[in-house]
Amino acid sequence: MKLDVNALRYLSQDESRTLQAVEIGQKNHDIVPVPLVDSIAGLKHGGVVRCLKALLRQKLVHHDNSRYDGYRLTPLGYDFLALKALVARGAITAVGRQIGVGKESDVFEVLNADGEVLAMKLHRLGRTSFRAVKKKRDYLQHRNSFSWLWLSRLAAAKEYAFMEALGSAGFPVPRAVDHNRHAVLMSLVNAVPLVQVKLADPGAVYIQLMDMLGDLASRGLVHCDFNEFNILVSEEGEVTLIDFPQMISTSHPNAEELFERDVDCVVRFFTKKLGYVPERDASLPYLRPDFKAVTAAATEKLDVQLGASGFKKEHFSALDSYVSALQGMVAPRDGSGSSSGAEESDDPENSDDESDASDRSDEEAGSEGEGEESNEEEGGGGEG
Numbered sequence: 001m002k003l004d005v006n007a008l009r010y011l012s013q014d015e016s017r018t019l020q021a022v023e024i025g026q027k028n029h030d031i032v033p034v035p036l037v038d039s040i041a042g043l044k045h046g047g048v049v050r051c052l053k054a055l056l057r058q059k060l061v062h063h064d065n066s067r068y069d070g071y072r073l074t075p076l077g078y079d080f081l082a083l084k085a086l087v088a089r090g091a092i093t094a095v096g097r098q099i100g101v102g103k104e105s106d107v108f109e110v111l112n113a114d115g116e117v118l119a120m121k122l123h124r125l126g127r128t129s130f131r132a133v134k135k136k137r138d139y140l141q142h143r144n145s146f147s148w149l150w151l152s153r154l155a156a157a158k159e160y161a162f163m164e165a166l167g168s169a170g171f172p173v174p175r176a177v178d179h180n181r182h183a184v185l186m187s188l189v190n191a192v193p194l195v196q197v198k199l200a201d202p203g204a205v206y207i208q209l210m211d212m213l214g215d216l217a218s219r220g221l222v223h224c225d226f227n228e229f230n231i232l233v234s235e236e237g238e239v240t241l242i243d244f245p246q247m248i249s250t251s252h253p254n255a256e257e258l259f260e261r262d263v264d265c266v267v268r269f270f271t272k273k274l275g276y277v278p279e280r281d282a283s284l285p286y287l288r289p290d291f292k293a294v295t296a297a298a299t300e301k302l303d304v305q306l307g308a309s310g311f312k313k314e315h316f317s318a319l320d321s322y323v324s325a326l327q328g329m330v331a332p333r334d335g336s337g338s339s340s341g342a343e344e345s346d347d348p349e350n351s352d353d354e355s356d357a358s359d360r361s362d363e364e365a366g367s368e369g370e371g372e373e374s375n376e377e378e379g380g381g382g383e384g
């Protein structure tokens, strides 16, 4: 997806207000009626209609008059709101090239106010397999409607919280810098996905990965997507782990199975793709970590800390059920990377901003507190 940050400059203040009003309205409405947008935005008479038309031309909102005259955000509109907030607080000043297209995200290079290049990940849950997931509505348990906005936002919040906790615990992960809505800002890692590198010493990297899986489990966590797309390797052979929205606690009922799956994923990649067979390498201190042993020797419990942090339990479970619904339907969740072309049956263009997108129940809105944030942004909007 193209992300033209310049377009941000062309949005008038009234248009920005209107875009935010649509977002707020989506807490309770899947399509926000024009009069509601009008009353939330509080513009002068007739102003909102003109602004909505301008936003529509820029593809920031989607128009729907099948039931009544209304609008909702497109993913691009949501991107703009996140960018605007990050720009307003000086977290970023410019957006550069796209460096990654995951199955569930777009990753861009961005610049901060000090001229440092960072990575910005925009979560796009539901992009590739939305219709399939939609059929399996049970993934949201008792909820009967759901929203890509809401899920993407949860994924970003979770990713940020985990990145921060893992970083503080000394794991090699990007530095968590900031987050807003579905966007996570982090340090740019000068390394490429394992799938793209030719390893000088595969055994050394293999054992680093096994150690990391064991260390994670001993701190109470399983990554659940520990594969050659989410492990970045530098020229020096140092690894950095990314992509955390699907991580679970070792106390999760399927933790052991998912842990073994992560381990097998690495073993398979080294054996099948790199032709390195760990069993034949006598220099390895061990072949694979033992889940029961490492969890029994558990030290500081990051999963418990994270559970007690701002990221609420019910949010974990909503995301978890989304992720498992997805995992049950599609091959390895991260198998696509940017290159494999393992697109699901859906047309990503359509699933993004047409009929699939956001429905949002009252209950979802209630647990979110998005309004506060929007207000705060509005207040802080003039600073930047």
Ligand code: ADP
Residues within 6 Å of the ligand: 099, 100, 101, 102, 103, 104, 105, 106, 107, 119, 121, 174, 186, 187, 188, 189, 190, 191, 193, 229, 230, 242, 243, 244, 334, 337
């Ligand atoms: P997804 O959940 O969509 O798989 P990832 O977090 O795995 O998203 O990111 C997708 C791709 O973007 C990665 O495979 C990697 O190439 C690139 N990427 C993500 N984060 C960073 C980062 N901090 N530094 C450098 N590249 C990154």
Ligand code: MG
Residues within 6 Å of the ligand: 102, 229, 230, 243, 334
């Ligand atoms: Mg990934």
